[in-house]
Amino acid sequence: MPRVIFLPYDIRLEVPRGTSLLAAADEAAETVPDDFFVGELCEGRHECGNCCVEVVEGAGNLSPMTEGERRLLAELKAGPAIRTACTARVQGDVTVRIPAPVKHPADSGQARMQAHP
Numbered sequence: 001m002p003r004v005i006f007l008p009y010d011i012r013l014e015v016p017r018g019t020s021l022l023a024a025a026d027e028a029a030e031t032v033p034d035d036f037f038v039g040e041l042c043e044g045r046h047e048c049g050n051c052c053v054e055v056v057e058g059a060g061n062l063s064p065m066t067e068g069e070r071r072l073l074a075e076l077k078a079g080p081a082i083r084t085a086c087t088a089r090v091q092g093d094v095t096v097r098i099p100a101p102v103k104h105p106a107d108s109g110q111a112r113m114q115a116h117p
């Protein structure tokens with residue numbers, strides 16, 4: 001099974017191929033401190049960006065971006081290493097980092113993502 005590493009906690013787990021990064025993060029969250037969290041507000045509808053993670057290694061081992069994900073990340077002006085955890089599915093080993101918060105264009109200034117610990 002593919003291995004997923006979540007930084008900065010260095011949480012390592014193996015998940016079945018095709019598991020979303022969000023599902024992997026939920027599984028990882030059960031074993032670590034309370035502040036480990038990948039959020040989701042829109043349940044994968046590409047409206048919130050709350051689930052964004054930075055891919056540190058293994059970007060090619062994730063499923064291709066969907067059009068909805070691509071559109072949202074463009075709106076967020078997210079860097080090329082950012083993926084939405086609700087959409088990206090694990091195909092092979094990958095290392096991701098829970099990044100610093102970004103602001104959604106429609107926001108009134110409230111961060112949509114988990115602050116980096």
Ligand code: FES
Binds near residue numbers: 047049052072086
């Ligand atoms: S849960 Fe909203 S974009 Fe992923």
